[in-house]
Amino acid sequence: MSDNREFIDEFLVESSENLDQLDKDLLALEADPADPQRIASVFRTVHTIKGNSGFFGFSKLGALAHSGEHLLGKLRDGKLRLDDRVAGTLYSMVDAVRTILQSIETAGNEGDHDYRELSRTLAAVAEQSHAAVEVTAAPSTPATPVEPPSAKPAAVESPAFEPIVAATPPATAAAASPAPSPSATVAATETTVRVDVALLASILDLVGELVLARNQLRSVDSDDVAVQACAQRINVVTNALQETAVKTRLQPVEHVFSRFPRTVRDLAVSCGKEVQLVIDGADTELDRSLIESIRDPLTHLIRNAVDHGIEPPDVRAAAGKPRAGRLSLRAFNESGRVTIEVSDDGGGIAFEKVREKAIARGLVSAAEAAALSPERVLQFIFEPGFSTAAQVTSVSGRGVGMDVVRTNIEAIGGTIDIHSVPGRGTTVRVHVPLTLAIMPALVVRCGSERFAIPQSAVGELMPVSRDRSGPRIEGLADAPVMRVRGRLVPILFLDQFLGIRETTACRDEGTVVLVRVDDHEFGIVVDGMQSAADQFRCRDLLDAASLSTIVVKPIGGLLAGLGLYSGATVLGDGGVVLILDLRGLQRIARLPPVAREPEAALVPSAEIADRYLICGTPTGRRVAVPLAEVVRLEQYARDKVQVVADRAVVRRGEGFTPLADIDEVLGRPSCPASQMVSVVVIDGGDGGVGLAVGAILDVLAAESPMQPAAATGVSGILSLGGVATEVVDLRAARRHVAIEA
Amino acid sequence: MSEPTIHRCCTFRVGEACFALPADGVVEVLRGGSLARVPRAPEGVLGLLHLRGRIVPIIDPAAQLGISHVAEPRATHLVIELQDDWYGLVIDEMLDVVEIPADRVEQATTPATEASSDALIGVFAAQDRLVHLLDPQRMIHSLTRLRPQAPERQGVSHGRP
Numbered sequence: 046m047s048d049n050r051e052f053i054d055e056f057l058v059e060s061s062e063n064l065d066q067l068d069k070d071l072l073a074l075e076a077d078p079a080d081p082q083r084i085a086s087v088f089r090t091v092h093t094i095k096g097n098s099g100f101f102g103f104s105k106l107g108a109l110a111h112s113g114e115h116l117l118g119k120l121r122d123g124k125l126r127l128d129d130r131v132a133g134t135l136y137s138m139v140d141a142v143r144t145i146l147q148s149i150e151t152a153g154n155e156g157d158h159d160y161r162e163l164s165r166t167l168a169a170v171a172e173q174s175h176a177a178v179e180v181t182a183a184p185s186t187p188a189t190p191v192e193p194p195s196a197k198p199a200a201v202e203s204p205a206f207e208p209i210v211a212a213t214p215p216a217t218a219a220a221a222s223p224a225p226s227p228s229a230t231v232a233a234t235e236t237t238v239r240v241d242v243a244l245l246a247s248i249l250d251l252v253g254e255l256v257l258a259r260n261q262l263r264s265v266d267s268d269d270v271a272v273q274a275c276a277q278r279i280n281v282v283t284n285a286l287q288e289t290a291v292k293t294r295l296q297p298v299e300h301v302f303s304r305f306p307r308t309v310r311d312l313a314v315s316c317g318k319e320v321q322l323v324i325d326g327a328d329t330e331l332d333r334s335l336i337e338s339i340r341d342p343l344t345h346l347i348r349n350a351v352d353h354g355i356e357p358p359d360v361r362a363a364a365g366k367p368r369a370g371r372l373s374l375r376a377f378n379e380s381g382r383v384t385i386e387v388s389d390d391g392g393g394i395a396f397e398k399v400r401e402k403a404i405a406r407g408l409v410s411a412a413e414a415a416a417l418s419p420e421r422v423l424q425f426i427f428e429p430g431f432s433t434a435a436q437v438t439s440v441s442g443r444g445v446g447m448d449v450v451r452t453n454i455e456a457i458g459g460t461i462d463i464h465s466v467p468g469r470g471t472t473v474r475v476h477v478p479l480t481l482a483i484m485p486a487l488v489v490r491c492g493s494e495r496f497a498i499p500q501s502a503v504g505e506l507m508p509v510s511r512d513r514s515g516p517r518i519e520g521l522a523d524a525p526v527m528r529v530r531g532r533l534v535p536i537l538f539l540d541q542f543l544g545i546r547e548t549t550a551c552r553d554e555g556t557v558v559l560v561r562v563d564d565h566e567f568g569i570v571v572d573g574m575q576s577a578a579d580q581f582r583c584r585d586l587l588d589a590a591s592l593s594t595i596v597v598k599p600i601g602g603l604l605a606g607l608g609l610y611s612g613a614t615v616l617g618d619g620g621v622v623l624i625l626d627l628r629g630l631q632r633i634a635r636l637p638p639v640a641r642e643p644e645a646a647l648v649p650s651a652e653i654a655d656r657y658l659i660c661g662t663p664t665g666r667r668v669a670v671p672l673a674e675v676v677r678l679e680q681y682a683r684d685k686v687q688v689v690a691d692r693a694v695v696r697r698g699e700g701f702t703p704l705a706d707i708d709e710v711l712g713r714p715s716c717p718a719s720q721m722v723s724v725v726v727i728d729g730g731d732g733g734v735g736l737a738v739g740a741i742l743d744v745l746a747a748e749s750p751m752q753p754a755a756a757t758g759v760s761g762i763l764s765l766g767g768v769a770t771e772v773v774d775l776r777a778a779r780r781h782v783a784i785e786a
Numbered sequence: 787m788s789e790p791t792i793h794r795c796c797t798f799r800v801g802e803a804c805f806a807l808p809a810d811g812v813v814e815v816l817r818g819g820s821l822a823r824v825p826r827a828p829e830g831v832l833g834l835l836h837l838r839g840r841i842v843p844i845i846d847p848a849a850q851l852g853i854s855h856v857a858e859p860r861a862t863h864l865v866i867e868l869q870d871d872w873y874g875l876v877i878d879e880m881l882d883v884v885e886i887p888a889d890r891v892e893q894a895t896t897p898a899t900e901a902s903s904d905a906l907i908g909v910f911a912a913q914d915r916l917v918h919l920l921d922p923q924r925m926i927h928s929l930t931r932l933r934p935q936a937p938e939r940q941g942v943s944h945g946r947p
Contacts, residue, residue, distance in 0.1 A: 247839075250838070251839060493823075544826060598839070598841045601841070601843060601871040603871075603929060604824060604834075607826060609826060613822075613834060615841075621821075621835070622822065623822070623834075
């Protein structure tokens with residue numbers, strides 16, 4: 046058999062596609078049991094499987110397919126009508142065939158399971174046909190709803206399922222819509238070929254090369270009209286070629302969606318619910334590597350919707366809704382990304398239950414919970430192990446779920462949001478990038494280098510403001526943070542961190558790129574943005590004006606091992622630019638996490654009021670400055686300190702910051718020791734007042750109420766970190782500067 | 787080193803020494819252009835080059851081979867393929883492709899290249915010079931061991947606006 050391996054692989058791939066088609070055909074047949082083309086298609090598929098299994102000597106598979114073919118033959122000849130029992134039996138056969146194929150693929154044999162019982166059932170169902178012949182005397186009449194025999198189990202009794210596929214183009218409609226023309230199906234298979242993915246990738250690489258060569262050609266000065274015309278022509282063709290090559294990576298989400306009608310049908314039956322699935326936009330395209338990544342999250346969302354969202358028929362009827370719940374699966378392009386929406390018209394999410402559960406799990410206190418908005422409450426659903434399902438069912442409700450869904454979606458650079466109206470239903474939207482190979486990114490400048498930051502992670506951009514009107518970076522010794530609408534977000538200075546330059550002087554310009562990965566949020570300080578007007582590659586592919594669309598290229602194990610870069614890209618000017626690995630940066634820089642707590646667990650300003658910056662004086666004393674009064678921390682080389690009109694100042698932008706020596710404030714002679722001056726800037730005057738200290742040591746919370754003290758320049762004594770520490774009287778410091786003037 | 791009788795090797799010069807790499811692993815030889823710097827890269831990685839759709843790390847082998855010579859960024863790049871990845875070596879001059887009989891390769895003992903660790907797998911005495919045989923894989927691997935001096939958590943962040 047090993048000699049046949051190549052043929053068997055081909056057989057497996059082909060059969061797997063055929064089975065998917067079979068599922069669709071059977072679903073369509075349930076809706077329209079008399080469609081002769083569908084029956085013919087199903088018959089052909091099963092016949093092919095039977096033939097191939099005979100060729101390879103898979104006897105179990107052959108026997109099963111034979112029984113199925115026999116049953117389908119009766120259907121085709123109009124001797125049997127497709128009712129729930131027949132359909133159920135055929136589904137069982139499809140599942141069994143799939144199991145055998147999987148076993149062949151993984152183990153190389155058909156497995157130990159015995160399928161003779163199923164074969165007998167298939168035969169029995171086929172034989173019951175004789176009794177039905179009279180009933181179906183006129184098979185060509187239009188289909189009327191099949192009345193299920195009254196003796197059936199309740200769950201199967203209702204015509205639980207009816208697939209409706211809206212607005213799909215012919216190629217995909219052929220697979221799913223109720224009345225396709227067989228010629229369309231045939232045509233679809235004839236116009237496609239199998240191509241090795243590696244080959245496609247190399248084509249894309251070569252096109253990238255061509256684009257660069259094109260760019261160079263454009264920059265060549267030539268007065269020759271013929272050369273110019275030729276260059277123009279090459280330009281146009283290259284653009285078109287690039288766009289086409291990129292499209293070869295894309296596949297319609299149909300590949301994922303096609304399994305869902307069957308999934309929903311089975312779920313509806315097992316939950317005793319009636320569900321109508323509406324699929325829209327199955328032709329929306331997505332990178333083939335992402336198609337597989339969204340399958341599991343979407344399946345999970347669909348399970349949730351059927352199991353928890355849509356109510357049992359009686360409950361729905363009592364609430365004045367149609368007995369059959371409506372589950373809508375919609376895909377569409379939106380601002381360069383693909384949005385997939387799973388929405389149901391079920392009972393919605395019970396906010397109160399979520400709130401109670403969040404309190405019970407200690408995620409939030411009762412008082413805080415009461416103040417949270419419904420949108421915020423819904424976010425708890427994404428917490429690990431969070432489930433509001435009253436009981437665990439075989440389908441869902443085991444508490445693993447939405448957090449995994451979110452993790453999986455975010456792993457491919459996507460986002461997820463959820464909306465719910467009690468009594469009206471729930472909508473979950475998943476936004477994913479078109480592709481991972483090409484993505485919108487922000488190109489930032491840092492020193493003489495440029496870096497790309499994936500746009501999916503970028504929250505907002507903020508200028509580092511010169512004055513104190515905008516958001517500012519507060520230095521807590523070596524843990525700088527920025528206050529963003531109440532959150533304290535850790536800050537990473539990219540130039541320092543990457544060693545691009547030594548930051549010693551005061552820096553007035555820059556931009557903070559606020560990024561979010563997993564549960565971490567942090568700001569990256571860069572010099573600025575690459576100007577948006579630069580000629581980026583495949584700029585026209587996506588509608589992302591201020592961002593550039595980059596082609597991600599691997600950088601190899603040697604550099605990937607650093608954990609700082611996730612890849613590289615080539616910009617339109619030919620420059621190679623590294624893509625920052627934000628997870629890696631966060632990890633390597635050991636940035637403290639900032640949990641996603643928009644309202645609840647902020648550091649209240651009251652807490653800041655209790656905290657003190659601990660400094661050492663040049664003479665070795667330990668003093669404290671109330672953190673609430675600290676504007677920023679700076680460090681200067683001693684020769685930057687100028688004396689202007691008898692005042693020690695440091696230049697800051699166009700202005701000056703007056704400096705007060707800590708020892709002098711405390712009534713001691715000043716003792717300039719080191720070459721560097723550490724400055725704690727406090728409020729006062731236009732440029733603030735600088736307190737020149739020896740060293741910045743720590744930030745600590747007060748452990749005792751302040752004790753009065755009589756010493757000069759000291760407002761009191763506090764226990765900080767178990768050590769009695771003098772608190773600098775900042776009024777004295779301000780006075781000190783003013784007196785000197 | 788024993789089973790193939792003859793190695794086909796590309797020879798090249800770095801500083802004063804002559805080295806050889808298996809010829810079938812050589813992708814391309816090109817004049818060096820400007821490189822994109824990689825902050826915090828391992829020592830010896832000079833930067834990145836874009837070559838035919840691939841991003842190629844450019845490596846200065848001098849440090850690993852114990853040659854005190856610092857290659858100019860614009861020297862010749864010898865691009866080799868290693869497990870689907872491409873690496874560019876900065877060399878001073880490309881020499882001939884030579885065929886080296888395995889039995890004439892001797893154990894490397896040259897003191898000048900003692901620091902070169904295990905990348906050096908043998909020495910072959912050509913007509914007019916000594917050729918050092920390199921194992922490209924060991925050479926690249928030894929780079930990953932040469933970790934950069936990682937700055938600890940970003941230094942005290944003074945001097946901000």
